[in-house]
Amino acid sequence: MKEGRPRSFYVLAIFFAAYVLFLYGPMIAIYVLSFQGPQGGLTFPMNGVSTFWIAKLFQGTGIVDLGAAFRRSLLLGVIVMIVTVVLSVAAGMAFRRRFRAQSILFYSAIASLIVPSIITSLGISLEFRIVDDLIKAHWNENFETSMSLLTSGLGAHLTWTLPFGLLIMFAIFNRFDPRLEEAARDLGATPWQAFRHVVLPIILPSVIGIGLFGFTLSWDELARSSQAIGAVNTLPLDLQGLTTTVTNPDIYALGTVISAVSFTVIALALGTIHVLNRRQAAKGSDAGQGLV
Amino acid sequence: MDTSVDVLQQASPDLVRGGDTARAVKAARLSPSFVSWLQAGPMMLVFLAFFLIPLVFVVIVSFWDYNEYQLLPAFSGRGYTDTFEGCIAQLPDLCTIAKTYLKTLKLCFLVWAITLFLGFWVAYFLAFHVKSKTWQMGLSLLCTIPFWTSNVIRMIAWIPLLGRNGLVNSGLMKTGLINHPVEWLLFSEFSVVLALVHLFTFFMVVPIFNSMVRIDKALIEAAYDAGASGLQTLVNVIIPLSKPGIVIGSIFVITIVMGDFITIGVMGGQQIAAAGKIIETRVNALQFPAAAANAVILLAITFLIITMMSRIVDIKKEL
Numbered sequence: 001m002k003e004g005r006p007r008s009f010y011v012l013a014i015f016f017a018a019y020v021l022f023l024y025g026p027m028i029a030i031y032v033l034s035f036q037g038p039q040g041g042l043t044f045p046m047n048g049v050s051t052f053w054i055a056k057l058f059q060g061t062g063i064v065d066l067g068a069a070f071r072r073s074l075l076l077g078v079i080v081m082i083v084t085v086v087l088s089v090a091a092g093m094a095f096r097r098r099f100r101a102q103s104i105l106f107y108s109a110i111a112s113l114i115v116p117s118i119i120t121s122l123g124i125s126l127e128f129r130i131v132d133d134l135i136k137a138h139w140n141e142n143f144e145t146s147m148s149l150l151t152s153g154l155g156a157h158l159t160w161t162l163p164f165g166l167l168i169m170f171a172i173f174n175r176f177d178p179r180l181e182e183a184a185r186d187l188g189a190t191p192w193q194a195f196r197h198v199v200l201p202i203i204l205p206s207v208i209g210i211g212l213f214g215f216t217l218s219w220d221e222l223a224r225s226s227q228a229i230g231a232v233n234t235l236p237l238d239l240q241g242l243t244t245t246v247t248n249p250d251i252y253a254l255g256t257v258i259s260a261v262s263f264t265v266i267a268l269a270l271g272t273i274h275v276l277n278r279r280q281a282a283k284g285s286d287a288g289q290g291l292v
Numbered sequence: 293m294d295t296s297v298d299v300l301q302q303a304s305p306d307l308v309r310g311g312d313t314a315r316a317v318k319a320a321r322l323s324p325s326f327v328s329w330l331q332a333g334p335m336m337l338v339f340l341a342f343f344l345i346p347l348v349f350v351v352i353v354s355f356w357d358y359n360e361y362q363l364l365p366a367f368s369g370r371g372y373t374d375t376f377e378g379c380i381a382q383l384p385d386l387c388t389i390a391k392t393y394l395k396t397l398k399l400c401f402l403v404w405a406i407t408l409f410l411g412f413w414v415a416y417f418l419a420f421h422v423k424s425k426t427w428q429m430g431l432s433l434l435c436t437i438p439f440w441t442s443n444v445i446r447m448i449a450w451i452p453l454l455g456r457n458g459l460v461n462s463g464l465m466k467t468g469l470i471n472h473p474v475e476w477l478l479f480s481e482f483s484v485v486l487a488l489v490h491l492f493t494f495f496m497v498v499p500i501f502n503s504m505v506r507i508d509k510a511l512i513e514a515a516y517d518a519g520a521s522g523l524q525t526l527v528n529v530i531i532p533l534s535k536p537g538i539v540i541g542s543i544f545v546i547t548i549v550m551g552d553f554i555t556i557g558v559m560g561g562q563q564i565a566a567a568g569k570i571i572e573t574r575v576n577a578l579q580f581p582a583a584a585a586n587a588v589i590l591l592a593i594t595f596l597i598i599t600m601m602s603r604i605v606d607i608k609k610e611l
Binding site: 007008012013015016017020022023024025026027029031033042043044086087088090091093095097099100101102104108109111112113114115116117118119120122123124125126127129130133152157158159162165166181188211212215217219220222223226227236239240243252255256258259262263265266270272275285 | 327332342349353433447458490562580
């Protein structure tokens, strides 16, 4: 910018920097504090530097069985991610044309996004309890519960991730040029080929974005899990349970480990998106490079 | 025209997940609305099974009876009468539920006002002052990344700063501004509002930014050429055109805070009552009809707020 910036630019730039500091400052504080020395407490100053608390976490001593919770959350996150991507892309394709019940689906998604999580969670838990009671009364007296990580828990998470997936698909197809597909069709592509070799390569970066939302929102999800996850806990639920009895930095260590997973996934996704965008920019779309 | 669009629509990953071309060709003969159903159906089913039917159950169960340990499927208004207990008898004093909702609305208003202020200016900076697309993308990403990380961790993160021996207190003591640690920094209404603002300003930034980038820059130049001051341009051009984003962001923030029980629980030291927390408490006591009744009340109030706000703007048009 040669023309010189107005004064408001500098004022707002400082404002923005302060906001970013506000966003990241506290998080960075606990990442640093999780490397406290063995004698260290919950606050600054640091009492030596060590990986004592993180190592302690992996030894599984002290707090609840975190390894199991970790694996459960990871499993659920991956499944939620896959289901969110597949269902969102499919529904996004459907929305490119009018169909009956279109607005019902749209408003369901929006409502699912803004109805308070505790209500959705309570509803799912009631639904499963009532189903359990019916099964006990009519079929099997010894039946315990149909509520579990991959039934009610998966459903609860999807009510949170699917609306984001659908909205991202809307954003994609708002800027999508349908002539590319028509060209493919004119060249004799079947609908599947047009999707696989034209549409998918173009929307792939955003589809990875949907996957990123799917995994991270599930990995950190708490409010919807709270009533609907069944007997076992996910990692965020265990972490929340620990907040009431914080006495030493192992809670920070746990926070750091959970965040490390989030940041790894974010970096992987953003890196892939970046590479794909670069490739698209360099070569044009690679649509049509291969045939089935 | 119809058929061309129809044929394109066959390209559903659902239909042809097997990658079987023969099936895709066969699918092309299916009626278009059937294909749409196959594409959108799975998502609709998820919402039906895990959102719409559960909501119906919430309403039904709110009219059931209960005892100490189980649900009794018989009509009863007990969930509601228990909730509003004392509301008439105690007049003119407010009953518990009224006080709780007033407190929740107050938190809601504070968080809304602060996130709107922060969100508006952050979005304004990104949309109008950051000229390069790369920088715009990078800085937006910087604001988004925390949203992909854990909320609980972002709450806990305030403990080393705001606690009794935290950075803020020790800093203030060192400078001699205070002699004793300030107690209201953590596990108080202050920390609840702070954490909510910290967590959810994102929901304000994104829709407002979206509205702002759509504003034709020529309009702003026109206002400038017509002699409008910066403030006049802001008030008469930018704010009205950002209104959809402002409304959508406000709906997000308000509904989140209205139903929140985790942030209020963790940051309030489990001491602050709020609309969402009542539901949690009732569930923990296994009083499901009372929990459901509270959920219905919360839902009704949330719905009321959204209806009022969506009068101002057509949400569907803005997405």
